[in-house]
Amino acid sequence: MTAAQLMALGGAPAEASVLNRKPRQLLLAFFGEYVCDRYFEPLRAGVLLGVLEGAGVAAPAVRTNLDRMVHSGLLERRRLGREIAFELTPHGNEVLRDASRRVNGPAPFEPQGEGWTLVTFSVPEHMRTLRHRLRAALTWSGFALLRDGLWIAPGAVDLASVLDAAIPDLPPGSVNAFAASELDGFPMAEVVRAAWDVERIRSAHDEFIAHWQRDDEAAGLPPLTARTMLVADWLALLRIDPRLPRQYMGGDWPADRSTEVYTSRHRELAFPAVREFARLVG
Numbered sequence: 001m002t003a004a005q006l007m008a009l010g011g012a013p014a015e016a017s018v019l020n021r022k023p024r025q026l027l028l029a030f031f032g033e034y035v036c037d038r039y040f041e042p043l044r045a046g047v048l049l050g051v052l053e054g055a056g057v058a059a060p061a062v063r064t065n066l067d068r069m070v071h072s073g074l075l076e077r078r079r080l081g082r083e084i085a086f087e088l089t090p091h092g093n094e095v096l097r098d099a100s101r102r103v104n105g106p107a108p109f110e111p112q113g114e115g116w117t118l119v120t121f122s123v124p125e126h127m128r129t130l131r132h133r134l135r136a137a138l139t140w141s142g143f144a145l146l147r148d149g150l151w152i153a154p155g156a157v158d159l160a161s162v163l164d165a166a167i168p169d170l171p172p173g174s175v176n177a178f179a180a181s182e183l184d185g186f187p188m189a190e191v192v193r194a195a196w197d198v199e200r201i202r203s204a205h206d207e208f209i210a211h212w213q214r215d216d217e218a219a220g221l222p223p224l225t226a227r228t229m230l231v232a233d234w235l236a237l238l239r240i241d242p243r244l245p246r247q248y249m250g251g252d253w254p255a256d257r258s259t260e261v262y263t264s265r266h267r268e269l270a271f272p273a274v275r276e277f278a279r280l281v282g
Helices: 003-008 023-035 045-053 059-071 090-103 125-140 188-195 198-212 223-240 255-281
Strands: 075-080 083-088 116-121 144-147 150-154 175-180
Touching: 023 045, 023 059, 023 083, 023 090, 023 223, 023 255, 045 059, 045 083, 045 223, 045 255, 059 075, 059 083, 083 090, 090 223, 144 188, 198 223, 198 255, 223 255
Parallel strands: none
Antiparallel strands: 075 083, 116 150, 116 175, 144 150
C-alpha cells in the first residue's frame, strides 16, 4: 500500500465536504500524528475509543475500522492483560511516514515538477475489480479523466509508486504513460476546466477555512480529539485538491489561506494534545 492508497482509505473523492469525517479517516489522522515514529508501545483500544468518541464516533464503528486496518496490514493486534491493544506494523509506519511528506510539507498544494503526466490503460472486462483499483489509485494521486481512456495529472507523477500495488496484477502492456507540456495555440486552462471541477475544489478550501479559523471551533473538545479532527479534515482537503498549477486557478485561490489556518490551529493545539496523549498512555 502506497501513500496514495492510504489517502484513499479515508473516504471517497466524490465527497465535496471536508467535514464528512469517517472513523477510518480519524484513525489514520491519529496514528499518523501521535504514533508513527513517536510512540512504540501497543496502544490500548480504550484510548482510541475515547478520542474518537469525542468526535462523535460510536465504539462499534471504531472497532470495525480497527479490524479493517489490521486486515490491510497497517496495524497489528496485541493483548495487554485483559485488554486489546494495537500497534503500527513496519509497513504501516512506512506508509504513514510517506504520507506525512505532503501532510506536513511546506507546499502541499503545489504540483511536483513541471508539465503534465498522461496515462491510458486497457484492462479486460473480466478484471473489473482491478480496473476499479487502477482508477482509484489514479484519482487519489491527482489524475482526472480528460476524455475516454485518457487520464491527466499536473506535474511529474511517480506512476510506479502510485500503481505499486496494482502492477503485479496488470496484464503486460496494459498501462501506457507519457510526460507532456503545453503547446502554443492549445491553452491548458481549457483542459484544466474540462478535467477538474475547480469550483468544487475551491468550495472545499472555503469550507475548511470557515470551519477552522473560528476561535471557538475547538472549544469544549478535548485537545487530542480536536487536533485529530483537524488533521483528518486536512487529509480530506489534500485528497480533494489535485495540486493544479496556480496560474489556472485565479488570483484569489484560497489554498495559501487554508495552509495558514491549518498551520496556526495545528501549532495552537500541539502542546495540550501531546500532554493529554501522555496522560492517556501513561
